[in-house]
Amino acid sequence: MSVSNRDAVEILDLEYDVAAVGAVESFASEENQPAFYIFTYQLPENG
Amino acid sequence: MNQPIQAPTLPPGAAALAEAPAAPAASALPELSRFREAVERRFRAESPDTFWSLEEAFRQLVVDGTFAAVFNRELRRLLDDPCYMGNWRANQIVLNRGRGHVLSIWLFDQPRRYIHSTPYYGMFAPLGAESLYYDVYRLPENYRNAQFDPEVRLEPAGSGFTAPGGVLLLDSDRYVYDFKVERPLAVAKFSSAAYQTLEWLFERDTLRAWQANDSELVSTQLRVAAYILGRLADASSLEALDSLSDHRNHSVRWAAVQTIARLDREAALQRLRQALDDPHPHLRRAAAGSLRRLQTNTRTTG
Numbered sequence: 001m002s003v004s005n006r007d008a009v010e011i012l013d014l015e016y017d018v019a020a021v022g023a024v025e026s027f028a029s030e031e032n033q034p035a036f037y038i039f040t041y042q043l044p045e046n047g
Numbered sequence: 048m049n050q051p052i053q054a055p056t057l058p059p060g061a062a063a064l065a066e067a068p069a070a071p072a073a074s075a076l077p078e079l080s081r082f083r084e085a086v087e088r089r090f091r092a093e094s095p096d097t098f099w100s101l102e103e104a105f106r107q108l109v110v111d112g113t114f115a116a117v118f119n120r121e122l123r124r125l126l127d128d129p130c131y132m133g134n135w136r137a138n139q140i141v142l143n144r145g146r147g148h149v150l151s152i153w154l155f156d157q158p159r160r161y162i163h164s165t166p167y168y169g170m171f172a173p174l175g176a177e178s179l180y181y182d183v184y185r186l187p188e189n190y191r192n193a194q195f196d197p198e199v200r201l202e203p204a205g206s207g208f209t210a211p212g213g214v215l216l217l218d219s220d221r222y223v224y225d226f227k228v229e230r231p232l233a234v235a236k237f238s239s240a241a242y243q244t245l246e247w248l249f250e251r252d253t254l255r256a257w258q259a260n261d262s263e264l265v266s267t268q269l270r271v272a273a274y275i276l277g278r279l280a281d282a283s284s285l286e287a288l289d290s291l292s293d294h295r296n297h298s299v300r301w302a303a304v305q306t307i308a309r310l311d312r313e314a315a316l317q318r319l320r321q322a323l324d325d326p327h328p329h330l331r332r333a334a335a336g337s338l339r340r341l342q343t344n345t346r347t348t349g
Contacts, residue, residue: 008310011304011341012333014297014330021262024248025159
């Protein structure tokens with residue numbers, strides 16, 4: 001693997017995060033997804 | 048039956064709808080087969096408003112007693128074959144699923160902490176002897192689905208109920224529904240895929256917007272993939288990330304730009320400058336703020 005990181009920079013987050021589908025409590029959206037799944041998607045930034 | 052609102056007024060256009068394999072859980076039952084045929088004949092995923100042409104077909108399912116037959120059969124299968132899984136989840140079973148639509152039965156069994164918007168079209172029918180009770184809230188004028196704003200506040204718009212045999216048509220463009228769950232209630236649901244970008248959650252005590260979630264799994268997956276690529280920091284990812292920075296959802300676009308910034312400063316600066324003209328205001332502000340900060344850092348360190 002060729003690690004690049006050519007002068008990497010940190011840029012701002014959006015003023016309001018968008019959370020993962022079904023975050024906090026699943027209800028509205030999950031049944032409409034192309035495949036059923038267990039909610040395990042959680043970005044570290046979102047806690 | 049008392050429904051305080053009119054049938055939905057539908058917006059033109061909709062989010063892309065994902066390909067989905069049909070779920071054959073119970074579709075061999077004649078009533079469900081007829082329903083599925085009606086869906087295939089009338090519903091077009093590219094024109095989500097065709098969803099409403101299936102109201103009578105759904106009402107027919109409710110009055111036919113189809114759902115008892117479904118559970119009779121499922122119960123037999125579960126007893127006969129310990130390995131049978133069907134199309135069950137913890138509190139629901141899917142009866143039919145195709146591109147851009149799903150028919151399911153849910154057990155509403157516990158109250159929710161937040162009030163959720165519904166980023167899809169839906170028809171709900173209570174099953175059994177009890178009604179489906181709900182409070183209704185109007186989405187205010189300053190509500191823009193794709194632009195989360197914690198200042199947005201729901202406006203109470205009354206309460207209603209749908210009696211057994213009735214069907215509630217969700218007017219999700221204008222209203223948010225808060226279903227009351229005092230006892231577990233089985234509800235038949237026919238719904239479209241998400242046509243709005245975000246699902247909003249509102250606080251019960253203040254009615255203010257509290258959080259927005261992706262309405263589509265693919266948006267979450269793409270952000271997770273971008274995040275991981277940022278940690279891998281492999282130069283080969285730049286091309287894929289560049290494509291991602293044109294995605295239709297703003298949070299995905301920004302995740303791509305943030306990840307590019309972890310790989311290549313010059314590529315990031317180029318994308319940030321382009322983002323100053325992005326259609327989404329949050330993204331434009333984040334790009335402008337980032338460029339200001341980078342220029343300040345350059346002056347300080349240079």
